[in-house]
Amino acid sequence: MTTSSDSLSRRDALKATLASVGLSALAFEPVRAAPAAAPDARRGAVKKYEMLKSINLWAFPYPERMTLRECMQLAKNAGFDGIELNYDLDNDLSPKHGAQDYKAIRKMADEIGIQISGLCSFLFWPYPLTSNDPAKRAQGMELAGKIAQCAHDLGVENVLVVPGAVHIPWRTDHEPVANDVCDQRAREAVGQLAKQAEKLKVCLNIENIFFNGYLMTPMEMNSFVDGIGSEHVRVHFDTGNISMFQFPEHWAKVLGNRTKNVHLKEFTKKGTDFSLETFRPLLDGTTNWPAVTDALADTGYTGFLTFEYFHPYAHYPEALIYQTSDSLDRILMSWETITLLFFVGLSAGFIDAVAGGGGLISVPALLWAGLPPQMALGTNKMQAVCGTLMAVRRYARAGYVSWPQVRLAVVITFVFACLGTWTVTQVSNEVLKKIVPWMLLGIAVYVLLSPGLGRTAAKARLSLAAFACLAGSALGFYDGFFGPGTGTFWTLACISLLGLELTRATAFTKVTNLTSNLASLLVFVAYGRVNYEIAAAMIAGQLIGGRLGASMAIRHGAPFIRVIFISVVLAMVAKLLWDQFA
Structure with missing residues (x-):
């Protein structure tokens, strides 16, 4: 169920995919390629964007109904690359905690497998860096320093900073600050904080707010950031904060490569509300997301896109998290990618039908497409089931499947595969990752040195019942627990x-x-680890590939299967060893 491909970068995954597709192409007879489907802008982006998915902790019912660990795990399960945490006066990140607490949080995030995309805080509003009250300014500076130190201890680079405010409409205790005074105080404050940021190796990312009456245009933002003169002072661009009277795609272009982090806030121009109620769930607004992502991509931005929302659902809060992840997938993943995955499914189905090992192609491709490892594995299982079903149907119609012969093995395999899948959630499979490549290599050598192996039927060494119990339990458990090479082991058995x-x-x-x-x-x-839209595209390819592969295996028999079998096993050995030692 788990795979060492968790550690693959998207570039490595793409290389593995293309190499494996090339292997399958060698086995195909000339077949007229199906015309690629035209991108449909109504259903998703028309090109792929190399940006990362993140979500702010405010979208979760934290800390009232969920712990920080539960929030991180839910974000990971939903397919987010990162989660943005918030510093407050009374939560897991606050002045009450210190370096050891933050290192423990970082360790927890690493164990879950999710990045911390940045650090945010509402404390810049009660304690503005430009307040007319010297005590509040001093408190704001102290808290800003603590936030930067917290980020350093967490191993996080991005720190959101609100540099100041002329006016804060939602706070009755804030006295308006003259524009020139606000600007002077903000520059002085951020200039001082920048020195600490340089020592801590964190970035102070200045957020555009608009409602605060300061840094109202991207040109003003550029002037402010450039004027500080530090590479540790950049821009935290918020798409929603300027959307009432301006357009985020325009800001993104003008900000250029100063943008270090991004908040995606959905906004609707249909109302005139100046409160946080104006912001909507992602895609439920008037933002031109294709234009925004294009503008960001044109600047070379490849960082996090963090959904920020302040109203976690009162009931079934996980629905908002999964909905947002799906919306981000549609914003970032192109239909060109979906079309490519169709052909990946076709190639994987062909190889699987002949010799097994289709996951050698499909899993790296899904990782390259941006799916998190568990989602990639679940999606791969769904498309593989459909392709294998087609292959089974083809073999059965040709008379190569004896249902009385396989019936008991099916039952035992199912039970032990479920057990293996459950077990992998409880214990590590690291030992298998180390020994399986050598077992597969041994099988490849054995088959190479046994040219007559499997050419004709031979006398059985075990009864059907004994074989079903032995192979079904061992290989069923193995497939659920780890997986690579299962088809190879079954065939040899x-x-x-x-x-x-x-x-x-x-x-x-x-x-x-x-x-x-x-x-x-x-x-x-059951755990929501399947992307059904991608699975559907790959299933279409799998059904074709599975039928083609089974037909060719039946037509050409053992010699053809032997060549593909050995090639796939050696390719699988190479990949598993690469994952271990590269």
Whole structure:
């Protein structure tokens, strides 16, 4: 269920995908390629953007109903790359805590597998850096320093800073500050904080607010940031804060490469409310997101896009988190990518139907497309189930599947695959990651040195019941627990222990593979780890590839399967060893 491909970068994943697709292409007979579907801007972005998905902690019912760990885990499960945390006077990040507490939070995030995209705070409003009250200004400076120190202790680079305010409409205790005085105080305050930021190696990212009456245009923002003269003072661009009378796509272009972090806040121009109620769930507003992402991409921005929202759902709060993740996928993932994944599914289905190992192509491709590892695995299982089902159907219609022969193995495999899938959530599979490549290499060498292996049927060494119990329990558990090479192990077991000819062994393997994949898929579906839209595109390819692969295996028999089998096993060994030692 887990895979060492968790550590792949998108570039590495793409290389692995293209190499594997090339391998499958060698086996294809000439087939007329289906025309690529035209991008449909109504359903998603028409090109892919290299930006990361993040969400601010304010979108969660924290701390009243969820702990910080639960929020991080939910964000990870929903497919976010990062989560933005908030510094306050009384929560897990506050003046009451210190370096050891923050290091523990960072360790927790690393264990969950989610990045901390930045640090934010509402404390700049009760304690403005430009207040007419010297005590509040001093308190604001002290808190800003603590926030920067907290970021350093967390190992986080991005710190959001509100440099000042002429007016704060939602606070009755704030006395308006003259524009020139506000500007002078803000520059002095940020200039002092920049010295600390340089020592701590954090970035003070100045946020555009608009409602505060200061830094009202991108040119003013550029002048402010450039005037500080420090590479540790950049821009935190908030798309929603200027949307009442301006347009974020215009700001993004003018800010250029000064932008270090981004808040995505959905805004509707249909109202005239100046409060936080103006902001909406992502896509439920009037923001031109294709124009915004294009403008950001044109500046070379590849950082986090953090959804900021202040109203966690009172009931079923996880719905907002998953909905936002899906919306970000549509903003960032192109239909060109979906089309590519269709062809990846086709290639994976072909290889899977012949020799197994289609995940060698599909999992890296899904990681490259931007899916988090668990979501990639769940989506891969769904498309693999459909492709394998097509292959099983083709083998069965050709008479290569004996249902009485596989029935008991199917039942036992299903039970133990579920057990393996559950077990992997409880213990590590690191040991298997180290030994499986060598086991597969041994199988490849054995097959190479046994040219007659599987060419004809042989005498069975085990009864069907004994084989089903032994192979079904061991390989079913293995597929749920780890997975790579399961088809290889099944095929060799069918030949060596049941005496099946290679084509019939492959057919038997497809049935048991379908069983264990289905068991794992049910777990992934239960935990919401499937991207159904991507799965649908890959399923279309899998159905074609599975049928083609099974047909060619049936037509050309054992010699053809043997070549593909050895090639896939060696490719799988190379990938697993690369993951270990690269």
